[in-house]
Structures are given as structure tokens and as C-alpha cells.
Amino acid sequence: MNKFIPYAHHDIDDNDIKSVVEVLKSDWLTTGPKIQEFETLFANFVNAKFAVAVNSATSGLDISVTALNIDENSEIITTPLTFAASANCILYNRCKPIFADIDKNTMNIDPEKIKEKITSKTKAIIPVHYAGQPCDMDAITEIAKEHNLYIIEDAAHAVAAEYKGRRIGSISDITVFSLHAAKNITTGEGGVITTNNEDVYKKLLLLRSHGIDRSTLQRHGSSGSYIYDMKLLGKNYRMTDFQAALGISQLSKAEKIRQIRESIALRYNKELSKIKEITIPEVINNVVHARHLYPILLDKKINRDKFFESMRSKNIGVNVHYIPIYELSYYKNLYNLAEKDFPITSDISSREISLPLHTLMTDEDVNYIIDSIKVCIGELS
Ligand SMILES: *Cc1c(COP(=O)(O)O)cnc(C)c1O
Numbered sequence: 001m002n003k004f005i006p007y008a009h010h011d012i013d014d015n016d017i018k019s020v021v022e023v024l025k026s027d028w029l030t031t032g033p034k035i036q037e038f039e040t041l042f043a044n045f046v047n048a049k050f051a052v053a054v055n056s057a058t059s060g061l062d063i064s065v066t067a068l069n070i071d072e073n074s075e076i077i078t079t080p081l082t083f084a085a086s087a088n089c090i091l092y093n094r095c096k097p098i099f100a101d102i103d104k105n106t107m108n109i110d111p112e113k114i115k116e117k118i119t120s121k122t123k124a125i126i127p128v129h130y131a132g133q134p135c136d137m138d139a140i141t142e143i144a145k146e147h148n149l150y151i152i153e154d155a156a157h158a159v160a161a162e163y164k165g166r167r168i169g170s171i172s173d174i175t176v177f178s179l180h181a182a183k184n185i186t187t188g189e190g191g192v193i194t195t196n197n198e199d200v201y202k203k204l205l206l207l208r209s210h211g212i213d214r215s216t217l218q219r220h221g222s223s224g225s226y227i228y229d230m231k232l233l234g235k236n237y238r239m240t241d242f243q244a245a246l247g248i249s250q251l252s253k254a255e256k257i258r259q260i261r262e263s264i265a266l267r268y269n270k271e272l273s274k275i276k277e278i279t280i281p282e283v284i285n286n287v288v289h290a291r292h293l294y295p296i297l298l299d300k301k302i303n304r305d306k307f308f309e310s311m312r313s314k315n316i317g318v319n320v321h322y323i324p325i326y327e328l329s330y331y332k333n334l335y336n337l338a339e340k341d342f343p344i345t346s347d348i349s350s351r352e353i354s355l356p357l358h359t360l361m362t363d364e365d366v367n368y369i370i371d372s373i374k375v376c377i378g379e380l381s
Contacts, residue, residue, distance in 0.1 A: 005365050006317040007293075008182035009358040011250075011257055019249045023242040031209070031216045034244035039192070041251055042177075046169025048194035050201035053244055054208055057156045057178030057191035059237035061089035063207040064152045064174045064193055065124070067200050070095060074123040078154075079109040080324040080345045082128040086154045087325050090126070098122070099326060101342045105282045107131065107295065107352075110344070111139035118143075124150040129158035129168060131321070132184070132290030133283060137163050137171050152176065156191075157292035159184045160258040164286045169194040179243075184257055184292055185250035187243035207234040260359045261291035264366060268294055268355060271370045277302050277377050293321055294357040297348060302380050304351055310376045311353075316369055319354045 023034055035053050043051035054060045065076070072094040078086050080099040090097040100113040107130045114125060125144055127135040135153075144151050153168065155161070156178035161168045169175045174197075179190030195201050206213065211234030219225060239247075265281075272278050279297040283289050298304050304320075311318040324345050326337035339346045355369060 002315050002365075002368060004315045004317060005356045005361065005369065006358070007319040007354055007356045009360050010181050010186050011253070011359040012186075012246075013253075016246055016249045019245040020242045023245040026241075028217070028241050030240040031238055032241040033217070034241040034248070035239060038239075038244035038247045038251070041248055042192050043194060045251055045254070046167040046175070046194055048170045048175070049196045050194065050198065052193045052195075052201065052204045052208060053239040053247065054191045054193060054237045055239050056180065056189050056237075057154070057176050058085040058088070059208075059235065060176040060178075060191040060193045061085060061126075061152065061154065062092045063204055063235065063237060064176055065089050065093040065095065066207055067203040068124065068150050068152075068173070070123045070150070073121070075117075075119060075121040076124045076126060077109075077114055077117050077122060078126040079128050079130070080326050080342055081107055081130060081322055081349060082154065082325065083156070083322060084325060084328060085156075086126055086128050087331070095123070096121075097325075097331075099337065099342065099345075101344050102130075102348065103136075104344045104348065106133055106135075106284060107281075107348060108133065108135040109140075111136050111143060114140065114143055118147055118149075122147065122149060124152060126152045126154055128154040128156070129161060129290070130293075131281065131295050132157040132161050132292035133281070134158065134161050134163040134168055134287045134289075136284075141171070150174075156180075156183060158290045160254045160288070161290035162288035168290075170196065173197060174200060179247060179250075184261070184290060185247075185254050187239065187247045187250070190239050190243050190247065192247075203232070206232050208237045210234040210236060257359055258288075258290055261357055262289070264357055264361060265289075265291045265294055267366050268296075268370070272296060272373065275374065275377060277381060278373070291357060294355045295321060295352050296355060297351045298353060300351065302377060304353060306380055307353060307376050310379065311372060314372045314376075316372055317356050320349075320352060321354050322349065324349050 151172035211232035277299040
């Protein structure tokens with residue numbers, strides 16, 4: 001039998017390793033010069049004014065909500081078809097997550113459903129670029145303007161994605177990227193926040209490091225002073241310098257990695273579009289898809305869980321993205337939301353399967369996966 005093909009895999013080469021080792025041999029392991037270099041390069045990459053590196057996207061989302069001074073008990077709207085972190089950041093800040101159903105074609109939050117959920121307590125929207133496909137940002141931006149809401153984009157899947165010719169990361173008040181090992185580019189664990197707002201930027205820098213106003217680097221050396229002040233109740237969400245070095249090296253390959261992922265997605269499209277029991281992911285006009293995930297939808301008459309087991313038994317690391325947030329015990333206990341209020345999410349989440357998609361996959365891997373899908377569909381229909 002073939003080797004297990006995971007749904008995601010990091011792409012680390014000798015240059016990546018060399019840049020990390022250089023920092024490990026230097027004087028600064030954390031809060032040093034590589035962080036700033038990485039932040040400048042990342043901001044340039046997405047064409048944003050400012051970037052703040054953090055130890056995860058989860059941390060980034062947490063301090064993004066904090067940085068916007070949103071009152072406790074405010075409502076923040078997000079999608080239920082996402083990873084828990086997209087909604088957890090709302091709870092960390094003592095606000096209430098409100099879920100708006102998704103669009104059945106893109107599986108992204110549906111702007112029309114956002115409108116239905118707006119109340120006098122709504123303060124922000126957290127759209128998630130599911131699978132790496134940008135949300136309908138024009139529509140979401142218009143809603144935000146009309147109701148005076150902030151937008152924090154969860155772009156964990158969307159490094160190198162574009163919306164109408166603009167890289168994701170430059171459009172909204174704040175955008176948060178993940179550099180977790182399973183994401184398109186990685187620092188092991190890590191995240192980056194981008195913004196064009198200088199006040200927000202300064203606040204994020206404070207919140208990342210205890211709310212303290214001068215970094216270790218600034219206090220270092222013969223003319224350094226011991227004096228600092230703590231201005232806000234911040235966290236320790238700092239990224240290390242060796243991770244930033246890896247980030248720099250990974251970022252230089254981000255576009256190449258996206259293109260490889262795109263070419264695998266197109267091969268899947270070509271073969272899987274011939275199978276009537278499968279719906280392939282739709283890409284809307286005027287976007288560049290980051291291709292973080294390749295989510296297919298199975299026809300209702302194919303049992304998804306049996307299909308999952310059958311593919312796994314063939315050593316294919318299929319996955320499911322996601323169990324809707326309102327179905328997770330913690331959220332069930334808190335809100336007990338009814339599945340019937342999210343008809344699209346509940347239908348799609350019961351039929352979705354993510355196929356392996358990463359740069360280490362060979363042509364043979366892709367062919368094997370496509371052939372195995374045909375076998376499984378045949379057995380289960
Ligand atoms: C991975 C992910 C996160 C969290 O990223 P971390 O860097 O692991 O904290 C948040 N949102 C979405 C949609 C994700 O997929």
C-alpha cells in the first residue's frame with residue numbers, strides 16, 4: 001500500500017533551515033531584529049501599512065478584537081463554518097458571537113445573512129476566507145459602512161489570496177493570517193496581523209507584549225535604560241526571531257506555493273467534475289484563491305462518514321472542514337443554537353470532505369486519490 005498522504009504538509013527546504021540556524025547562532029532568539037524585518041516584508045507583500053507578528057492567529061484574533069475597543073457584551077458576527085478560533089476570540093473579549101449562515105457555492109459567510117443578524121449591539125464582522133477563497137468583501141464592506149461596524153478578516157487560509165486585484169491583508173480594518181504548520185506558509189506556530197491604521201498598529205504592539213511600551217531590544221546596549229511603563233493589560237503573544245527568520249524565507253515562496261497548490265486543484269477539478277456524485281469547489285470571479293483546502297461536496301446519497309473511512313483505509317488523509325461551531329459542546333452549552341437556523345451550513349457540513357492538498361504531493365498521489373474516489377463512490381452508491 002502507498003504511504004499515507006496527509007491533507008496538509010509543510011514545505012521546508014534547505015534555505016528555510018539555514019535561515020533558522022543563523023538566528024539560533026545569533027544574539028537574539030526573540031524580540032530581535034528578525035521580527036521587524038519579517039513584519040516589513042509581510043506588510044509589503046499584502047500592501048498594508050503595518051504588520052505585527054504574533055505567536056498564533058488565535059492570539060492575533062484575540063488582540064485584534066481588544067485593539068478595537070469594543071465594549072463588553074457587544075455582538076460580533078462570524079461564520080459557523082470555521083475553526084473554533086474565529087469565534088473564541090469574541091468570547092475572550094467578553095463579547096457575543098453571532099453566527100450568520102453561509103453561501104452554498106463559496107461556503108463563505110453570506111452578506112445577506114449578515115444583514116439579518118445586525119442589531120443595535122453589533123460592533124464588528126469577522127469574515128473567514130474559507131479554504132482560501134476571499135469572501136464577498138465589497139458587500140461586507142458596504143454593510144460595515146452602513147452600520148458603522150469594524151471588519152476583522154480571518155485570513156488564516158488566505159496568504160497570497162487576492163480580491164479584485166488586491167492582496168488579502170490590505171482591505172479591512174484588520175486582517176489576521178495563520179502560520180501554523182498546516183497552513184500554506186508556516187513558522188511552526190505563528191500568525192501575522194496587518195492593518196493600515198496606525199493607532200490600531202501601536203495598540204497591537206503593546207497588547208502583544210504585556211502592554212509594555214519599550215521592547216527588550218530598545219532597552220539593550222550601553223545607552224539603554226531600564227525604564228519602561230505598562231500601559232495596557234497585554235499578553236505575551238510574541239513570536240521568536242528564529243520563527244520570524246523562517247517566516248521571511250517562507251514568505252519568499254508564498255506565491256510559488258500558491259501556484260503549485262492551484263495546479264493540483266485544477267487537476268482535481270478536471271477529473272472530479274466528471275463525477276456526478278461530487279460537487280467541486282466553485283471559484284468566484286475577480287479573486288485569486290489561496291487553495292488552502294480543496295473541499296468537495298458529496299451527493300446526499302453517499303454516506304460521508306463511510307466515504308471518509310473508506311478513503312482513510314486507502315491511506316488518504318481526507319479531512320472535514322468543519323464541524324459547525326454551534327455543534328461544539330462548549331458553544332452548545334452556552335447558546336444551544338438550532339441547526340435549522342443554519343440550513344446551508346448544516347447541509348454542507350454534513351456532505352463536505354477535504355482532499356489532500358500540499359506542495360509535496362506527486363502526480364501519482366493525485367492520480368491515486370482520484371482513482372480511489374471513483375472506487376469509493378462506486379462502492380457507496
Ligand atoms: C488555523 C486557523 C486559525 C487559527 O490559527 P492558529 O495560528 O493555529 O492559531 C483561525 N482561523 C481559521 C479559519 C483557521 O483555519
